[in-house]
Amino acid sequence: MASLRKPYYGAAYYPEDWPLEQIDQDIALMKDAGLNVMRVGEFAWSRMEPVEGQYDFEWLHLVVNKLGEAGFGVIMCTPTCTPPIWVAQHYPECLVVDENGVKMQHGARRHACPNSAMYRELCRRIVTKMAEEFGNNEYIIGWQIDNELFTVGRRGCCCPECHQKFQLTLKERYGTIDNLNEAWCLNLWSQAYSSFGEIPIPKSTIWHHPSLITAWMDFQSDSYVDFCSMQADLLHELTSHPVGTDMMPTGGVNYAKIHQKLDMVQFNHYTPPERLHKVTFWFDFIRTLCDRPFWNTETATCWNGSTTANGYKEEGFCRVNTWLPIALGGEACLYWLWRSHWAGHELMHGSVVSSSGRPLHMIDEVREVSRGFEVSSEFLSNTEVVKPKLALHFSCFEWHLLGAQPMVRDFRYIDQLIDRYYVPMTERQLRVDVIDPSASLDDYDVVVSPFVAALDESGLRERLKKWIEDGGTWIAGPLTDIRTMDCTKFTHSPFGSLEEWTGVYCKYQIPGDPRDFAMRYSDGTEALGKIWYDGFVQNGAEVLATYTEGPLSGLAAIVRKRMGKGQIILLGTVPDPDHLVGIISEAGSSELGPYFEASSNVLVVPRKGNGMEGAVVIELKNEPGKIELPCSYKDLLTGQSLKGELDVPGYTVMVLQKES
Amino acid sequence: MASLRKPYYGAAYYPEDWPLEQIDQDIALMKDAGLNVMRVGEFAWSRMEPVEGQYDFEWLHLVVNKLGEAGFGVIMCTPTCTPPIWVAQHYPECLVVDENGVKMQHGARRHACPNSAMYRELCRRIVTKMAEEFGNNEYIIGWQIDNELFTVGRRGCCCPECHQKFQLTLKERYGTIDNLNEAWCLNLWSQAYSSFGEIPIPKSTIWHHPSLITAWMDFQSDSYVDFCSMQADLLHELTSHPVGTDMMPTGGVNYAKIHQKLDMVQFNHYTPPERLHKVTFWFDFIRTLCDRPFWNTETATCWNGSTTANGYKEEGFCRVNTWLPIALGGEACLYWLWRSHWAGHELMHGSVVSSSGRPLHMIDEVREVSRGFEVSSEFLSNTEVVKPKLALHFSCFEWHLLGAQPMVRDFRYIDQLIDRYYVPMTERQLRVDVIDPSASLDDYDVVVSPFVAALDESGLRERLKKWIEDGGTWIAGPLTDIRTMDCTKFTHSPFGSLEEWTGVYCKYQIPGDPRDFAMRYSDGTEALGKIWYDGFVQNGAEVLATYTEGPLSGLAAIVRKRMGKGQIILLGTVPDPDHLVGIISEAGSSELGPYFEASSNVLVVPRKGNGMEGAVVIELKNEPGKIELPCSYKDLLTGQSLKGELDVPGYTVMVLQKES
């Protein structure tokens, strides 16, 4: 399917739930809607292996062949998210156990334990069989492993196999129980263990040690990474197609770790209109994880739904929601789902066509997007998103750490990271790569690292130091470098290295609860900080802002210090959006952007490659916007030539190619 | 007690909780309050059978005889709601098990399983004994079975006996497991079962299939129906009195099914003032279920209460709350309770007299109601509520179906049915019978059927078709005829028959969340729909309203089509109150009403019979109201002659007899 048009455009298709003879009618409707990719097999284990060891792939070959012959690319999914009833009946040890010891029931999803040896063996068998059947099928363009891996409930699976593996993991990490006792300060509250076998799963109803909770949640994440990698290894061995696993914009499983064995990111999201300008955070993140462009494997055409239909979206939403992943570097957008289920847990979910095969009300938008993909395919295929010089750290490990010890009342890491750092940057037209601590820093001028409590993740401390000394600008804090990898405090200083690197002395630390404190910037402007307040004695560092009230009055709030060829800007508090972006812009080169002038509701993503240049422009809030085009561009969607200041009406999409 | 004055007026009496010698004092107080019926025995099993097989009814004979000799009618209750401690101790298999496998404890109520064979046997024994003792007692005017049967917790009883019986019920219904798998689309999510023995009880904490949930909840309902019918059969065999079971205005147990074996509806309600105008829905419903007039077996004199006293009511509330069931066709109103408990779970509940035997503050209202019953007894006994020509469908099965799959976010069937259909009709003085799908349609001109998703309940589809073809006007929708009895969608059309019957084509369907859409009626007026939006291509049907915005713009919202001698009016959305009532009124004959002109807070219930004519009038909201009397009436409560436009002050009751 090398010739399949990109961007791929498609949907999830569940032929196992319909009469097979209906497929021709479906294919005709799919073509009429303008789609060219279908995702199949996701939950169909019981149809592939209705009785243990008895396989039936005939129907699936028919489906793949029919689709392929009609010009569709097929994404093949492993169905391990929904084991058949015989798994629960014959191998109850495979079922997830909650923190109260209760086994999950058959009839839902994600109810099998990622660490169960028996479940892994059963998965190995079905995936091997599938790979043998479809591993070299020419119509298949890629594989999806399982579906939306995440830690079930508040503590994931708490079965005996998980428990034992967790204890072994800690033994590997700490060697002796005394080391663990010491690392976690377990004289406190007489907690000290005398063997690894005593370490409990930390129930959410018991007041447990935050280091234990983080270790457990991280272990759960690793368990799914390991489970996924097992399938990835199999598929890489037996198939010729790229492999991914579709994940949601939620915590629990570490994105960076799980993609070490995968070829691409597959991403599912169901973002409501009022949060659409925030989901770009995730696209700016997943673009950085793999070499191949990501696929948006699931999103809604209109409303979400399970047994209720939730959230009609206004005209144009389908358009911008479909274009968004493409604009930000993705290569595919697929809807969930093609045809609404006629029964079951999600029978009210929006789709492309209804259970009775009638296109839904946004069908014209679907067709319009398809035409748009068609006319801009060449430009999009030849160009890539211009790599930003600016990066923002985001760590799934911190998500666990700050979940177990949020530092300040009501602090939620991901929300604050997006609302206080990411959105201020992007609404002021700075383009940013959101990166994991393990990511290389080489390509960036400026790296912003708020809330990176444990700076030793993936050796970041040493790599950062070198990168700064080589000329990088690091904007750090607050709540950065204040915890060890054991999730405990440093005791020589509030920080691991930050006092040493900047020379400052942190005199006081105050939580931003219940109130904010004011400060004055070196340009004389005044503004409030947010969330947390470190008060520094400067000791030779340059002071960018000083507190003007409270016990911190007169102490430095933001300082700058050169280190080698580079510099550190240390934020003692979270600045307001304007000052934050001011500090970033001033710190970096002109390559940081903004590349375009546009109003805050307008996303502009520059692209370049193969001699072409341009940008994809999307209005995100269904409000009037503006953009200033410095030279002449052709909007590939309309064919119009555009230049200068333009109105960007609500939910507009433009694919601008620079005219020579 | 044939000569006992009607309406009956009384209370629940628990002599087992007091010194027996106190009964004479109580009877004197009862007489002074103006009551003539007492309900006894309800929870007194341990007093009747303190040790298994050892019975003591002497005290109860004394109570019945004392009451009877003093001129009171007695309602005798079977005490099966509260088994003695020896049941829990010797037969723990009788106890309800919750969905987590935890047995309920002795010490509360309703903790025995309706399907437990042992519990049924123990109930059979005590009920048989009671019937032998009191089955022909002349003072007894009727029996009450158990008390407020309802499904405990979120999933009812989940004991092994229930589980097994549920699986057998499904086997009886579907024959083979493949039939069930197919009917519920269980290829989806690899759910397919290989035997009925694998089907679980659907825990509320697991994301389960809505068809399974509805089947389970319906099974729980049937279990209580069956348990009640067992007692009813016994009592019918051994006693000469009419038999009922007192039920609350709540879901769970199917009203229509349980009353197939009962002689009358017994009804308990504790409606707060702000909802009093809605509880009439229930009276308009229970009036249609049995041939005998219903009894309001429980309501509060003043505040409700358990260990707190909740909700003082303003003067006049006791009066109108007591008259309301009588006005709407009931034959009795009893308070819960006669004398406040001096201990226990409900010791703060309002009553007629306090624990120390002192009348409560509303005693004068009680006496006034008694005098009112007296002076209007002849008129009320000779007349009946004029049977409306208008009916509204209400289905307990739909309550389960729409509970498991509410279709639209936050949709609650009973609330929407009352608020969007029932109240608009009644506040505009249309009188309506609320009927179960099993009810005969013969007496009605117009039947309104919103939210009847499964039109095949009780063969309604065929009966409706015939009734329409014979001349009926059916006003259907939205959300009507969109599900099979398996709670799944039709796949040939969004509807089972509605497209076929009306000729329309439903182009789009849109949930009314988060916003409403406007439409224009054929008379040029504009208004918003609510909840759900079907957009029709008319195909020859008459268009009564057309959408004017959104993707439905230009499609028909409400259509009318003749079928045989009758017609169907198909509502694609829920109309506003005025247009709804306009459509109904225009559709039916003049016999539909309104019979009187009155303000919306004034309930007017016409009565007729034995040459007499009139109405009971009740102001429901403690606000000033108006009524227009077209001719001269005598208010039996005051003796006044009334005619023309009258003020109806807050909480007024009038019993109007037409003057010749």
Next chain:
Amino acid sequence: MASLRKPYYGAAYYPEDWPLEQIDQDIALMKDAGLNVMRVGEFAWSRMEPVEGQYDFEWLHLVVNKLGEAGFGVIMCTPTCTPPIWVAQHYPECLVVDENGVKMQHGARRHACPNSAMYRELCRRIVTKMAEEFGNNEYIIGWQIDNELFTVGRRGCCCPECHQKFQLTLKERYGTIDNLNEAWCLNLWSQAYSSFGEIPIPKSTIWHHPSLITAWMDFQSDSYVDFCSMQADLLHELTSHPVGTDMMPTGGVNYAKIHQKLDMVQFNHYTPPERLHKVTFWFDFIRTLCDRPFWNTETATCWNGSTTANGYKEEGFCRVNTWLPIALGGEACLYWLWRSHWAGHELMHGSVVSSSGRPLHMIDEVREVSRGFEVSSEFLSNTEVVKPKLALHFSCFEWHLLGAQPMVRDFRYIDQLIDRYYVPMTERQLRVDVIDPSASLDDYDVVVSPFVAALDESGLRERLKKWIEDGGTWIAGPLTDIRTMDCTKFTHSPFGSLEEWTGVYCKYQIPGDPRDFAMRYSDGTEALGKIWYDGFVQNGAEVLATYTEGPLSGLAAIVRKRMGKGQIILLGTVPDPDHLVGIISEAGSSELGPYFEASSNVLVVPRKGNGMEGAVVIELKNEPGKIELPCSYKDLLTGQSLKGELDVPGYTVMVLQKES
């Protein structure tokens, strides 16, 4: 340590969590902060007895000696709140079991059952060992038993040992099961038990009898009392120091009962600024429980915190929060904690110095308080709080009773007692002793007893009667004397004795939900009542207020009746603050106060003794206040002479000594 300066000033110190060599640095910092007492050992069982039967106290001797030699007094704590892991591993029967039968996990606190015979034995051993080691140590100034004893979860420990002991307790109390059945009215709902062995632990998820719930909660309280008394007996035998147990301002464990075996009250509180004027209730209570002055063993220097830091406090809060217990009769104030934890469940809690040994932002306030304690030490040590002539009843038993049966919707005993009685008095400068029902009444002119439902607690009925007849003024109600000690109603009257004592007849009783009723006082003023409404026929009593609306209109709301040389003022409802204080003031002698005129935000606590006189003055709300000094005082904190009307700025503290 007889010469140790009072008030004691200190903190909780956990040397087991730090390198031992750090102690000298800590001691230097402690001295610099101005502290002179440290509390140690609290949770260090695993450090004292790391393996069962193997003890290590060397480190603790080192700590105590280092501290003592540096001039610090030491409070030694028994560590029984946090048993080592070997307790959970070898003796799982020691673990608390929740009401669902689930054992608690090691790793938190308070997870051992107070009734476990094995746990008691293990506690006996470690406490004995500690007492042998430190029982006569000259640096130790007192012992603390365990930490914050309270009933875990909603029902405390529900293990088999607790259950059996509860049944035995009821058997001791009632003798025969028939007595219990009768006392609790267990014919109701067929609840009657046939043996004590059948009585269940009342789960919070089951609708249980309020008498059973109260009995259970009271039993749980007694279990902790018994557990604490066991340790107290041991310590009294083996040590020469005074003994207490530190408790929180929460319900669950009966303060009066537990202090029968203790030498002093130790009290922990973490009151936020907006409630600071209410925590004085607790100081006015604990001052009355023991002969020795109480110790405030824990409070925060700044924010509270576990894994989040919650609630920065404005400048001055630390000062007034530290002075408050001293002002109200305490002898010590200690912070929790000295040095912030560097790991664990509470690593974000405020402290005196940070984990890296840096003083927190409020360090200057700490030093200022220390100097203040120094300069006022002589005055404070020679004087005592002037004992009020006014008392307010507060009963931990009522807290259980009214928790199980709150009488009126949303009624919460402790909140209403403080908000409707205590605060109105104190804000109008009446000083009050808050007393347990067991307390002697001899010293008081006026006793106020609202919500004392069960007047027979501690023989209060008889003692009150005698005290009134001897000249006391008793202000009672509402909701007083309306329950037996079985938590049931009286049946001869709504009250046990109140009608008999006052001669009135309570005609109606109405809950104050959802609205209040108005009344007119004998001086012609009008005001609303609150919460509850008794309407009295006066029958010769003097009427102080009469209802003017609703069904109570014309009935007496507040009456006064002489009894012997004294009088009863019976409140049928809760008066507004002004009328309440008016009634109290008018009823008592001039000795009741107010002693000073001051604004409501200013606390003034008069002191006297050894020829000295004066007062401690504290502004509680960080608002401007006023005080009128009738003669000349010296403020010991500033050295200034003061007289007449003075401004009291926000968060001011003054120690005023009368100048001769």
